[in-house]
Amino acid sequence: MSMSEQNTTIWKAPVATAPIDATVTIPGSKSLSNRFLILAALSRKPVRIEGLLRSRDTELMMGALKALGVAFQEDATEPTTVTVIPPAEGFTGNTEVFCGLAGTVMRFVPPLTLFAKGPVRFDGDEQAYARPMGPVLEGMRQLGARIEFEGEEGHLPFTVTPPVQLGNLKGKPQKVRIDSSASSQFISGLLLIGSRLPDGLILEHTGVQLPSMPHIRMTMEDVDAAGGHIEMPQRGRWIVDHAELQMAAHVVVEPDLSNAAPFLGAALIASGSVRIPNWPAHTTQPGGFLPHILHRFGASITLGGEPFNEVNDCECFPDDYNGILEVSSDGVIEGLGECDLSAIGEITPSIAAIAVFANAPSVLVGIGHLRGHETNRLEALATEINRVGSDAQEEAEGLSIAPVARDLMHGAVMETYADHRMATFAAMLGLAIDGIEVTNVETTRKTIPDFVGMWNGMLRGK
Incomplete structure (x- = not known):
């Protein structure tokens, strides 16, 4: 890819024609x-x-x-x-x-x-x-x-x-x-x-x-x-104390949990189940909050085969935890109401994509700082959600998304603004809206070297 992330390719986002049943291995964080x-x-x-x-x-x-x-x-x-x-x-x-x-x-x-x-x-x-x-x-x-x-x-x-x-x-x-x-x-x-x-x-x-x-x-x-x-x-x-730093001679990078968000969200939008192996039992990544958010959307979640315990999540990992997070849904998505995403702003685009198909409003707050990311993500999300016939409003510190029937939404050419998370957001909408075309999907190479291949593989059940 050239040093600029701009290109003119158009990718037709695939529609999910059946419930998903896939295991997706996520690259490093x-x-x-x-x-x-x-x-x-x-x-x-x-x-x-x-x-x-x-x-x-x-x-x-x-x-x-x-x-x-x-x-x-x-x-x-x-x-x-x-x-x-x-x-x-x-x-x-x-x-x-x-x-x-x-x-x-x-x-x-x-x-x-x-x-x-x-x-x-x-x-x-x-x-x-x-x-x-x-x-x-x-x-x-x-x-x-x-x-x-x-x-x-x-x-x-x-x-x-x-x-x-x-x-x-x-x-x-x-x-x-x-x-x-x-x-x-x-x-x-x-x-x-x-x-x-x-x-x-x-x-x-x-x-x-x-x-x-x-x-x-x-x-x-x-x-x-x-x-x-x-x-x-x-x-x-x-x-910060003065110190001579020295990392361990050999370190291992965890999978990127934020990059798991589009794939896990697909299980809610298209219904079905998505499994992510190597999910860490303890992590400092913001994506570690995904089970909480997806649970609020109404998904069923297991960690190592055990049901996710929202009340006492620190104790929900079984002693023989095998690193598999599984998210399942019957396609019914509950609205979040007001949800503070200030700690996990980078996964807002994926959360917004799920909220588009919810049965009640979601008001995502604490994310005014997203205006200074790869693009003004709040403005971009509101623009693209409204472009497909749904209903989103940019707020001072967030984004409000109101429910619209799926059959009232329509295909469109969606902009990505050279922002990898706007590209994966568009792909998520394309699971349930026929005719979604995505400009410059190659911007996903910023964090996922083969997003299109992984996305198609997920829909094939691989």
Whole structure:
């Protein structure tokens, strides 16, 4: 695929003509893959990563790290196994990094340049110029970096010149205050490098809302596993101790639970059963909340063969849990009413697709920050839902979806806005609405290398 995610292909989304009965194996987590790559680059010794997602976003991350002097050895027989070799002499400077449209690349890699040997220029896809970058760059500025913008301040493209000397010469942690209301990635990007600062870091969030806390907790857990130590004494404040990071010599990436959402949602929209193997018993991924949401929609859910226990979900995993999550539905979908998705905003498109076919309204709240994702997802979702004859309204902090009879909805050419989750959202609608055509379905390569093949395979019962 070219460096731009735009293309002109049209894909006719298949209609489900019978209840689904399929097992779907999901590739590795993008969020964990790119965090592991960053932490491996910050380690002292090589790290072997197994189950690494090989998608556009992770390829962009590897390319960015290569530009900074990190080396990679790929397994000759298994491309998802990669050994990361950190640069012995530190990150190189006087180089360029291309971010594409990958939020984790444009928010996680710039902080690494605090330790580079010279200026580093960052650029990306044209669509990436609209994505906010200001808070993480402001945090870097407070740590001594100089940022020069070529266009709009706080956005790509820009050049980072690292500080002459890190640390405040007082032997105390450096304090950084930023507003991370638009994305948890601003916090995660700084937490990932805080251990490398000579005296650690105290990071404070100044905004009112803090989206996607599971992603922040994921970052904290990953840093701790690599030998660091992060405390969150109160919500919105983190203390990162100075530490020499070193990941385990061999780590394994969990499947991407958020990418399971379209496939599991298909069991509700088309009726039937979908099974996902290797579902972790405990996870920091936001997709770990999917059983809760799907249960509220009326699905029957089992974990390792045992019924999902909504009241006491922490105890619902059987002792001999085999890693299989199964979602089944008779096709009757209950409306969610008001549902706060602030912690799991990235799976909103899949939840919205299911809500389109519900028997009562769903009001998805706590997701105003989705306006700053790959596209303005709230506006895009409302536009595309209304395009097929359903009823959605964009709200200040969310999206309301009212029920419309399936036979009143109709096919249409649906836009994806170079956003992988809008493409999978359109495919989900196409299960029950004949005539759905999807522009640029190849944008799904961002996180699912063969989405179309997996989707067709699911409908064939594979």
